[in-house]
Amino acid sequence: MKNLHEIYFAGGCFWGVEEYYSRIPGVTDAISGYANGPSENPSYEEVCAGSGHAETVRVCYDPAIISLQTLCEAGECKQTGK
Numbered sequence: 001m002k003n004l005h006e007i008y009f010a011g012g013c014f015w016g017v018e019e020y021y022s023r024i025p026g027v028t029d030a031i032s033g034y035a036n037g038p039s040e041n042p043s044y045e046e047v048c049a050g051s052g053h054a055e056t057v058r059v060c061y062d063p064a065i066i067s068l069q070t071l072c073e074a075g076e077c078k079q080t081g082k
Contacts, residue, residue, distance in 0.1 A: 004028060006060045007068060008035060009075055014055035017075075021059045024074060026066030031058045 011017050014032040022030040034042050037053030047053045061071060 002028075002062050003064070004060050005063050005068070006058055007071065008056050008058050010035070010054045010056045011075065012055070014057050017055075017057045021057060021071070021074075024061075024066065024071070026064075027059055027061045027071075029058075029060040032056070033058065 009017055009021070018030045018032045021027050033056055034047055034051075034053035035056040037047075037051045039046070039051065039053075042051045042053050047055070059071065061068075
């Protein structure tokens with residue numbers, strides 16, 4: 001298997017973030033989920049009620065095709081609309 005790397009991004013509605021990153025060449029997978037809360041597998045309802053989790057997207061990528069810096073810059077452009 002390729003030497004894949006992963007990073008987690010959080011930024012508003014994770015469905016949009018997931019779709020955005022999934023379309024970037026070199027990204028092999030983008031999966032929505034929750035991070036940094038007190039429980040391991042919270043429900044959507046628990047998160048909405050203030051469980052402390054953040055909506056997050058795990059992005060797996062091939063660094064031979066796209067760099068971490070480029071992925072981070074792509075995320076900044078999505079947030080600012082540039």
